[in-house]
Amino acid sequence: xxxxxxxxxxxxxxxxxxxxxxxxxxxxxxxxxxxxxxxxxxxxxxxxxxxxxxxxxxxxxxxxxxxxxxxxxxxxxxxxxxxxxxxxxxxxxxxxxxxxxxxxxxxxxxxxxxxxxxxxxxxxxxxxxxxxxxxxxxxxxxxxxxxxxxxxxxxxxxxxxxxxxxxxxxxxxxxxxxxxxxxxxxxxxxxxxxxxxxxxxxxxxxxxxxxxxxxxxxxxxxxxxxxxxxxxxxxxxxxxxxxxxxxxxxxxxxxxxxxxxxxxxxxxxxxxxxxxxxxxxxxxxxxxxxxxxxxxxxxxxxxxxxxxxxxxxxxxxxxxxxxxxxxxxxxxxxxxxxxxxxxxxxxxxxxxxxxxxxxxxxxxxxxxxxxxxxxxxxxxxxxxxxxxxxxxxxxxxxxxxxxxxxxxxxxxxxxxxxxxxxxxxxxxxxxxxxxxxxxxxxxxxxxxxxxxxxxxxxxxxxxxxxxxxxxxxxxxxxxxxxxxxxxxxxxxxxxxxxxxxxxxxxxxxxxxxxxxxxxxxxxxxxxxxxxxxxxxxxxxxxxxxxxxxxxxxxxxxxxxxxxxxxxxxxxxx
Numbered sequence: 014x015x016x017x018x019x020x021x022x023x024x025x026x027x028x029x030x031x032x033x034x035x036x037x038x039x040x041x042x043x044x045x046x047x048x049x050x051x052x053x054x055x056x057x058x059x060x061x062x063x064x065x066x067x068x069x070x071x072x073x074x075x076x077x078x079x080x081x082x083x084x085x086x087x088x089x090x091x092x093x094x095x096x097x098x099x100x101x102x103x104x105x106x107x108x109x110x111x112x113x114x115x116x117x118x119x120x121x122x123x124x125x126x127x128x129x130x131x132x133x134x135x136x137x138x139x140x141x142x143x144x145x146x147x148x149x150x151x152x153x154x155x156x157x158x159x160x161x162x163x164x165x166x167x168x169x170x171x172x173x174x175x176x177x178x179x180x181x182x183x184x185x186x187x188x189x190x191x192x193x194x195x196x197x198x199x200x201x202x203x204x205x206x207x208x209x210x211x212x213x214x215x216x217x218x219x220x221x222x223x224x225x226x227x228x229x230x231x232x233x234x235x236x237x238x239x240x241x242x243x244x245x246x247x248x249x250x251x252x253x254x255x256x257x258x259x260x261x262x263x264x265x266x267x268x269x270x271x272x273x274x275x276x277x278x279x280x281x282x283x284x285x286x287x288x289x290x291x292x293x294x295x296x297x298x299x300x301x302x303x304x305x306x307x308x309x310x311x312x313x314x315x316x317x318x319x320x321x322x323x324x325x326x327x328x329x330x331x332x333x334x335x336x337x338x339x340x341x342x343x344x345x346x347x348x349x350x351x352x353x354x355x356x357x358x359x360x361x362x363x364x365x366x367x368x369x370x371x372x373x374x375x376x377x378x379x380x381x382x383x384x385x386x387x388x389x390x391x392x393x394x395x396x397x398x399x400x401x402x403x404x405x406x407x408x409x410x411x412x413x414x415x416x417x418x419x420x421x422x423x424x425x426x427x428x429x430x431x432x433x434x435x436x437x438x439x440x441x442x443x444x445x446x447x448x449x450x451x452x453x454x455x456x457x458x459x460x461x462x463x464x465x466x467x468x469x470x471x472x473x474x475x476x477x478x479x480x481x482x483x484x485x486x487x488x489x490x491x492x493x494x495x496x497x498x499x500x501x502x503x504x505x506x507x508x509x510x511x512x513x514x515x516x517x518x519x520x521x522x523x524x525x526x527x528x529x530x531x532x533x534x535x536x537x538x539x540x541x542x543x544x545x546x547x548x549x550x551x552x553x554x555x556x557x558x559x560x561x562x563x564x565x566x567x568x569x570x571x572x573x574x575x576x577x578x579x580x581x582x583x584x585x586x
Contacts, residue, residue, distance in 0.1 A: 015066065015118060020047055023069045024057065046518070059142050063117070067140035075103065075115050077145035082152060088185070089132060091192040092150060096228050098124040099146045102132075103139075110134040115141035123515065127199055186237035189230075190245075194263060194287075196227075198270055203289055207242075209235055209282035221457045221524050222330065239276070239283050246274040254278055260357075262292075269293040273357060290359055296342045297335065303525040303574075305565060307558075311449065311532050316340055319391075321448035322411045324398075326423040331583075332455045332526050333420045334359055337394055340418060341365060344392060353394040354381035370396075378403045386410055395419040401437040408438055411446035425562065426452040426531035427550040430541055444533075444541040452529040452562055454583040456575040459508055460516035464573060466506045473577075474502060480581060481563060489564050495571050508573040520576075527569055527580070529562040 021033055028036070040050035051057045067074035082103060089102045089112075098121055104113035112134045114125065119138055129136050193216065197205050202218035214230040230238070243250050246259025259274040273288040299309055315323060323340070325333040338360055345351055345364055356370045356378070366388075370376050378395055379402040385393055386406075397420050398404045411417045423429045429450045433443045469477075477483055483502070490496040496505065510520025531537075531554050540553055560568075566580030 063142040115139040205287040207285040308530040315449040355396040408442040426450040456579040457521035460510040460522040462515040463511040463513035
């Protein structure tokens with residue numbers, strides 16, 4: 014993002030310092046960049062501002078309004094990057110290995126570096142305007158429509174010819190799909206959503222748990238793009254009425270990523286979701302998960318036990334599997350036989366025997382777990398306890414000398430106990446076999462490059478108080494040693510990200526967990542035997558000094574790891 018100081022120099026005497034400060038504040042409230050705000054309000058024109066900005070920054074300016082780029086230049090950089098980052102390649106000297114690029118934000122070093130690595134050439138940077146970039150995007154649309162017109166007129170079949178057709182490296186659709194996948198890896202996306210609409214196709218990435226629009230493609234690309242993904246995942250090209258699931262892998266010197274593919278029929282075609290699983294990424298340590306010291310001590314104590322159940326709870330996408338894999342990695346030694354039954358297997362762990370369920374042939378969590386008990390296991394991981402049969406077999410396994418790890422869908426740790434009882438597991442089994450329950454959510458971390466502090470306003474305080482008992486939370490923070498007892502609430506420093514190049518102007522980079530760790534001791538075990546309600550278990554857990562997920566989130570917010578907004582977002586019920 015162009016700095017406010019550079020903008021001030023560019024505008025010179027056109028806008029006074031006091032006026033500029035006011036515009037900065039308004040733009041911030043509207044969550045807009047200062048440049049976009051000034052142009053949208055016609056305070057300065059685009060035609061006037063960008064050439065002046067180029068002069069201020071000592072960069073050559075180029076206007077593409079009346080220029081047409083050749084097809085080979087357009088193919089160097091896909092529309093997704095041009096559209097999202099407002100950057101374009103307009104010249105390539107292959108002999109000297111020099112490319113000329115033009116951008117509206119010359120400070121977007123991350124994207125410029127991506128282009129440098131992708132093409133492997135020296136870069137000469139120019140400045141351009143959004144209107145110029147829009148003209149280039151229109152050229153992409155014309156080119157794509159011409160290139161894909163044949164796909165809409167040619168019906169797809171499952172023949173070998175069709176496979177060859179969508180497996181040719183030089184085909185434009187292959188290049189577009191490859192770049193979509195490569196760019197998702199570069200952006201750190203966990204999922205790619207390809208969604209057909211009436212007039213076009215929308216591409217979205219899930220980054221740090223939040224879906225973001227990346228680009229839209231003409232409707233003519235739909236058949237070719239989905240066919241290419243089906244070829245990669247070894248799925249049926251001529252099946253459009255039934256859901257399909259598949260998998261493929263991309264491996265380079267820099268990364269090794271598996272893509273899990275899910276395709277379902279929808280009103281305007283087929284929706285594709287690809288889950289990215291980075292197989293080159295190292296497993297986390299317990300410390301890297303983000304647990305507080307007290308929570309960490311409880312977990313370390315319980316994973317040393319030879320038998321019993323450790324449950325991790327939370328909604329889909331809350332990092333439960335990562336926590337279980339981290340625990341498995343720690344207890345994975347040559348002296349231990351570890352078996353897992355999963356749906357699906359997300360990461361491979363050396364020396365761990367991992368098995369995937371297959372409901373089509375009757376291989377379920379329950380049947381797989383029953384078979385595993387005949388495999389002389391020390392530790393068993395069950396991907397998810399979904400029914401009474403699985404829950405009962407897991408409980409009996411824990412009772413007969415095995416350590417069982419599994420997940421459950423509940424909002425908090427105490428809620429897992431009545432959930433098991435509701436499934437039909439006997440109270441005495443739950444009370445005697447459950448060692449530990451961890452509830453968790455993932456919050457986005459504040460970008461360390463643009464972090465800034467702020468104090469809560471009266472409206473902020475009022476809004477938080479509507480959702481949580483702020484008085485109790487402040488008392489906890491004081492007792493925990495995070496706050497001075499004399500401090501007033503509006504004097505407390507919290508933190509947020511301003512937004513910068515490194516985080517794509519989002520203010521967040523990466524994610525970390527917030528947790529609630531409930532250890533089942535004799536007191537709670539006796540309460541379970543007496544059919545204690547969730548509220549009674551919570552009361553007993555609080556007496557044991559259990560830190561709630563909300564309190565853990567507020568500690569993280571106070572320490573500048575995440576924001577209060579994130580804590581409120583993920584803990585809403």
